[in-house]
Structure formats: C-alpha cells, structure tokens
Amino acid sequence: MSYPYQLKSIEAYRAAYKKSVEDPESFWTEIAENFKWRKKWDKVLNWNFKEPRIEWFAGGKLNITENCLDRHLETLGDKPAIIWESNDPEERTRVVTYERLHKRVCQFAQVLKNNGIKKGDRVCIYMGMIPELAYAVLACARIGAIHSVIFGGFSARSIADRLEDTKAECIITCDGAYRGGKDIPLKSVIDDALVGNNLVKKVIVYTRTRIPVSMIKGRDVWWEDEMLKVTDTLPVEGFGDAEVMDAEDPLFILYTSGSTGKPKGVVHTTAGYMVWTNYTFVNTFQYQPGQVHFCTADIGWITGHSYILYGPLSAGATSVMFEGIPTWPDAGRFWDIVDKYKVDILYTAPTAIRSLMGYGLDPIKDKDLSSLKVLGSVGEPINEEAWNWYNEHIGKKRCPIVDTWWQTENGGILISNLAGVTPSRPSWATLPLPGVQPVLVDENGKEVTEKDEEGFYKGNLCMKAPWPGMLRTTYGDHERCRTTYFATYDNLYFTGDGALKDEEGNYRITGRVDDVLNVSGHRIGTAEVENAINMHASVVESAVVGYPHPIKGLGIYAYVIVTGFHGDEERTRQDIVQTVSRIIGPIAKPDKIQFVTGLPKTRSGKIMRRILRKIAEGELDKVGDTSTLLDPAVVDGIKEGKL
Ligand code: PRX
DSSP states (O other): OOOTTOOOSHHHHHHHHHHHHHOHHHHHHHHHTTSOOSBOOSEEEEEETTTTEEEEEETOEEOHHHHHTGGGHHHHTTSEEEEEEOSSTTSOOEEEEHHHHHHHHHHHHHHHHHTTOOTTOEEEEEOOSSHHHHHHHHHHHHHTOEEEEOOTTSOHHHHHHHHHHHTOSEEEEESOEEETTEEEOHHHHHHHHTTTOOSOOEEEEEOSSOOOOOOOTTTEEEHHHHHHHHHHHSOGGGOOOOOOEETTSEEEEEEEOOSSSSOEEEEEEHHHHHHHHHHHHHHHSOOOTTOEEEEOSOTTSHHHIIIIIIHHHHTTOEEEEEOSOTTSSOTTHHHHHHHHHTOSEEEEOHHHHHHHHTTOSTTTTTOOOTTOOEEEEESSOOOHHHHHHIIIIISTTOSOEEEEBOOGGGSSOOBOOOTTTSOOBTTBOBSBOTTOOEEEEOTTSOBOOSOOTTSOEEEEEEESSOOTTSOOEETTOHHHHIIIIISSSTTOEEEEEEEEEOTTOOEEEEEESSSEEEETTEEEEHHHHHHHHHTSTTEEEEEEEEEEETTTEEEEEEEEEESOOSSOHHHHHHHHHHHHHHHTOGGGOOSEEEEOSOOOBBTTSOBOHHHHHHHHTTOGGGOOOOTTBSOTHHHHHHHHTOO
C-alpha cells in the first residue's frame, strides 16, 4: 500500500493546505482517486451551512469495507489487520490477518442477513473490546446496516433511550466483558434496557465470559450458533458480496452529549468519512506500511471508530486492539503491549498519561519502548507536565508528539501537527489539516482580529467550510443539528470550544465554552447529569459544574438541594451517585456532592454557574459581582460548605 497523498515536508503541507482552500474539488478528487469505487462521484462537494446540507462525492457508489478489506487481500492478505491483546496478560494473542478479517466479516454479514437485517436498518452494538466487535461493526457496514456502538460504561436506561432514538431492531452484545479486575454483565444490562421495548427483534450474543445469561426464545441467539449455520451451509466463496452504497448513505450513528439533557445521535456517512479518516490517519501519524499502530481508545467512542478501525484498516495498517485497562494487573500494561508487539505509533489520552504518571517510573523500567516512533494525544488539552513526561519517559525525546484536536462530529482529526513534518509544541494542537478552515469569532460571530494582552487572538472556534468527515445530521432530528452547530453564528460550524491563535496560525484549544464537561476525555453535558440527579426522590434542585481534577482533567461537582437525608448525609450522597449511575451510567458519577440550601440565581431565575464554578475551583475570593442575585447571601453559605 502506498500513500501518494502523504505529506512528507512542511512545504508539502503548506502547498496541500493552500490547494485545499483554493480548489477543494480538485484537491479531494486527487485523494479520492486512491480508493475503490463501484462508481465514481458526479460532484465532489455540495454544501450550505444554512440548512445545513453537506454532500461529498455525491453520486459515488462504494462499500467502505471493500476499501478496508477486499482491496488489501492480494497484497496484505496474510498480514495482521488486528492484533488483539486480552484483558488477561496470560491469554493468547489473537492475530487477525486481513484475509481472516475479511472472511469473518463476510460470514457475520451473512448472519445479520439471515436474521432479517438489511440495508438502512439500525443495529446497536454493546460489546467489550474483542475482535468480534470489529467483525460486528464491519459486517453492518458490509450490508449497509447503520451501526450504533454504545460504550460499556452506559446504563440500561441510556441504552434504552438510544434504542428508542435509533429505532433499532437488532442488538449485538456479549454475555459479559472483562475490564481490569471486573466482569461486566453486558447481556444483563441489555435485558434491562429491553424491558418495555418491542422494536428489537433480535439480540445476537457472543460468548466471552460465559456468565449465566437469560436467553429469550425467538429473540436471543448465540453468535457461535449463527456463525456455524453460515459456515456449514455456504462455501466462503458463496457469499460476501458487499452492498453497494451511495457516498452519502449513513454509515453510523454515535451518541454524544451536548448542552441539553438529551444526547444526540451524530450521523456520519460513507465516502466522506472514509476519505477523511484515511487521510488524517496517514498524514497525522505519518504511518508507514508495516508499522504497528496502537490506539488505546474504546470502540464505543469516535476515536476507536476512526483510529482503531476505519482509518487504519482503510490504509492497510496493523491496528492493536486492547481489551483491558492501562492499570491492570499493573500500571505497566501499555508498556508491555508496546514492547510485546513492537508498537510504532501509540495514540492515547492525557487522562491515561496523568494516571500512569502517578505510578512513577517503575512500571516503565525494563520495558523496551525503542520501537516507538510517534506518540499521539487526544480528547482534551494535554497539560505541559503530562506532555513532558510522555515526551521524556515514553518517547525518550525522540518521538514527535501529535496533539490531535477533533470531536465526535468531525469524524477525524481537524487540528494537529503532523508527526515529524510540522513542529510540535506542548499544549498546542498547532495547525489545521488540509481542508480545515478554522476561524476564531467573538460572541457576535465577528472574526477576532485584535490580539489580547498576551499577544494571541482569542475566541470561539468555528469552521468556515466543510471537510469530508463532518457530521451530516443528528439522527431523526435535523433541526437539532442546525440549531446546535450551524445557528449560533451565520454560515459557520460552531465547535463549542474556545481557542487561542498565534501570529503563525497555530491553535491552542482552551476548552469548552458551553455547558459540556470533558471528564477523562469523555463529553458529559451538565444538564444531563442534573436531570439524573433530579430524579432522586429527595432532590429538589441541582446544579453541576466542572472543577480541575488531577487525573480526569475535569471532575464533576454537584450542588444539590434535598428535602432531607435518608440515614445521613453520606448515605444520601451515595444514593444520588447510584441514581446517576442507573440513569446515565458509571461514567457520569459526580465526584463531589455538596448539599446546599439555595442556588445563586438571578432575578429571572437563571442559575449563575460562573459563581458555582469559581467556588468549585476553590477560588472563593473570585466569585465576582453577586449584586444581581435574587439572594446574594446564598453564596456565603455555599462557600462555607465547599468540599
Ligand atoms: O473540547 C474538545 C476536546 O474534546 C471535545 C470533543 O469530545 P468528543 O466528541 O468526545 O471527542 C473526543 C475525541 C475526538 C472537543 O470539543 N478535545 C478533543 N481533543 C482535544 C480536545 N481539547 C484539546 N486538545 C485536544 N487535542
């Protein structure tokens, strides 16, 4: 596999960037020519941000799995596509070659068809990080079913909401999943999610932990039995034809939090997403054929979709998939994996780096990390301390670090240095990728043209033009997509992030400017957590803000008014945490709950979060003007009770 569009020098980057802005159609035509199309596109790009309507490669026909699998068979058939490392370091590695992956995907695609799934149907996937998860995702794409992967940290109730929103008729799950020292009963959570649901017709269950599970006749089937039917009755050559998809047919839905209480289903389509994940993978990480790429994300998040599966596989790369967690059975797990598989590229999150830093250098000692060539960071701003540690102790000061800024809605990396090609700079995402046109605006949507005291342009980060991997809609509610991303500022896509820019055009992301928290690199809407807290029987009202957390980046701080305590304060606190865990999932549990008698509100009843944020951050003397509050005295009470 060669990548003629790989940018190998800063001059090549600058030239590509210029062309991508001046003549996007011919720029993307040249890149898209490198893929396998059943029919070429009629028009590279149609767009307006008003509706919004965004179409890339309209009229083109393809199947993304033919690009991720079939086209590699001849040259890479016996090469590893996925190297799977179990949660249990003693369990044997599973090396899935391109040939095997192709075969399994085709077989499982047939299983889906046998179970009545067809093009356009939505399939929810709730599995641990095992190769079968990759087969399931790709098999959906193979037959044109729209996959929606749900991260294992979401509760039955969250799954039920997603099932209702997608109107899914099929779920693919496992009996259970291993994660560190825990066994997670996935099927049992699905069973709870299915109470009252009468749309789901099939649940396909893969055996991983063999814990007892309920299996309902007519609805629940074992993965292994279904696969046997396929392999027994059909020769491999007899099936596997990929559905021919339109460039703009939806590929998947992935839910993400926003400022409102309800997660939204971000929709990505086929061709643009494929080109974008491939282009950004090959360029940001400077992937070279034969290298081993290890992205530590979970496939339940966009990073796993784009940089464990679609990006690397479309590039014929070898992708490591890890079932476990970085600290189990000890904090040397990532380094063992790097050593064992001679990983070239390691892509992880600042929260993981900070957590591993806390274990000191012992877990790294005696690990051979010399295979590493490129390090990546994603999910939140990487603080200088974590950057320096990563650079010094993992990269041994010889590996470029790419700080990749992007979002679920973006499909792939938008702003990042290119490893070894454009300069890296601690805590700066640096330059936009070709095709990406950022602009910083003030509250009125006017481009910021004046520098601040520190010499930076500072504003809300927007995009002026579409790139192939951007979201097309939010599932079932296009208006929500418009109001969330395209209505804040005229003719701009608004990211929800704030940023700084220097004279050379480098960007530094400063964080969310809306009511979304970035906790351990995961997006959690404060409104969503508040809704969950308010469901607790004794809760009258609550307000949630973020506060700096040494490992998670931000922790969740909840101010809660209750009618009384059941037992004592601590028990009630635990009950509230349990409620949030039930309603959203363990990932949204508040770190601190402070009981208060009132919340700082304006006369019009709006909660002044700025004040609550300052108190949670410990900046008690910086709460600012409280004179516009209905009852300024509540602030003193809250300050006194600060946790
Ligand atoms: O605030 C930004 C932050 O994560 C948000 C996107 O979250 P999500 O859709 O869950 O996707 C995470 C993985 C792509 C952004 O709005 N973010 C992501 N990467 C960075 C970042 N903030 C600073 N630097 C980054 N490299």
